[in-house]
Amino acid sequence: MNRVLAHTGARYPIIQAPMGWIARSQLALAVSRAGGLGVIETSSGETEICKSEIEVMRASGLPFGVNLPIRFLKDDAMLKFVCESGVRWVSTSAGSPAKFIAPLKSAGIAVYHAVPTLELAQKCVDAGVDGLVVEGAEGGGFKNPEEVSTLVLLQAIREKVDVPLIAAGGICDGRGMAAAFALGAEAIQMGTRFVSAAESPVHANYKNAIVDAAATGTLVLNQKSTPCIRALKSQSMLAVHQSGLLPPDAFKGIRQVYFDGDMEAAPALAGQSAGLIHEVKSAQRIIEDTVAEFFAISQRLGALASAHSFA
């Protein structure tokens, strides 16, 4: 039995990443309706809106998840709300999940923490998480400056822990899903792929910038300071890259990027998988195509192996 499916109640082990402002019910409902797991963000800090988005998800009766970015939560209010929200699966990120695990678990919620290193993975397992979201260096958004790619990180963690792993970073289709499963993952999480989904609430310019981006179309910024991020190349981000430092008010214009389509106003967070994304698709097609491709590859490789014995 796939443990991520058991924990989430989703039909397919495909999780939508919790992008701030973007991971709201318009996108999450489309993902959950298509059999994946739609997830609601709370990292935007827009507490009341996020709460009502969670209500919308609960009212749908579909499986869904919530993300709690520990460092960004002002108090326990959101944790309490989530514990009573009827959600079955929560991902925690940005900070130690230790204090969150007990209340969430006693509310019957499976807790997965997002980790960029083996060391943190082991700490989280010791603290009692139900699973991990393993975030390779390819991913977009807030990063650990010590870059270990999904290919190596997933295996390094798989060798040392037994909890279910959700692979994230560099995955946007059935090829990545099959590779992640070969490396020991039980599910995948996709961010950039869903930012560019038809139901994603962002401006068309953002979606088109992802579709147009080459594999070399992102930059790792602010690597020697915090927060280290991966974002799409733009004139303003190339300047940040040259200077090496992200200005303190860099995210001030984030809504202009997301909703007005001004791609120079702030970092347009995206992962290297932008180089593999060639069209805007509905969440349903993204999930159906991913699953179909995963099946096709599994069958191709299965035939490759079963036709020839290794004896």
Next chain:
Amino acid sequence: MMKTMITEMFGIEHPIIQGGMHYVGFAELAAAVSNAGGLGIITGLTQRSPEDLAREIRRCREMTDKPFGVNLTFLPIVKTPDYPGYIRAIIEGGVKVVETAGNNPQKWLPGLHEAGVKVIHKCTSVRHSLKAEAIGCDAVSVDGFECGGHPGEDDIPNFILLPRAAETLKIPFVASGGMADGRSLVAALALGAQGMNMGTRFIATKEAPVHENVKQAIVAASELDTRLVMRPLRNTERVLHNAAVDRLLEKERTLGPNLRFEDIIDEVAGVYPRIMTDGEMEAGAWSCGMVAGLIHDIPTVKELIDRIMVEANAIVRERLAGFVAA
């Protein structure tokens, strides 16, 4: 065995190639890999002259009757090696596979192809892979950002680079970088490669003719223990962290854009024999992949390749096929 376009092209049993490595790719290792059903590679330029290479090829031939290859790296260096001589040694030695690396190998292709030699070129980007295809290379070894040695300047890991290569190339390619076991082989195949190339993993084998200290250093390393050096010179190299690498990185920091190759010559020039042969682990910077974090033992080459194929088979039959059935 596992049949792919690469096993068919090179006449080998398993889709596993041992990449050319300076002061590692001697006949002993190449023969062990080929005997175990993979493709062993002798590193051409580790041999000081074409005559030495011819002798190394003969030594390898005495140890295996399976196909093996020679790596030939084309470097932009002042004192150009006798490339025509090396190519002659390869052709006259009856070697049927050449792994080229570095500069465009176009001018050597007609001669090699005429002699029935297949050429696989190492590339760190889709752009270079397309170029290799256009000039007539038979296959490409696609080096992701994880790889030891020179990963290029684009920093694209294999989860992205391999599918991009598969979308673009018509000729077959193997995945290089981050490859160590059956899991990585299946991942590479899933992402569109026709096999895998391993470097660092083969150094930590019983037959690798290097000092025991080198093997132990790889076993001891974690996935966080490699560093990128020479990035300011746009000649980035992934190496294992040690005191010499710290010195080198400090020079890069202090000299900034004024850094010249001469400034770091102590840490990079002529260090391979001291490290690989004498085991002086702090002598300088030496290539090592991120995959060192996944290497925990020193098996024989045959044990390694056998267990990779058993594991790969189990993954595709049980894990992936099981999912299809469910």
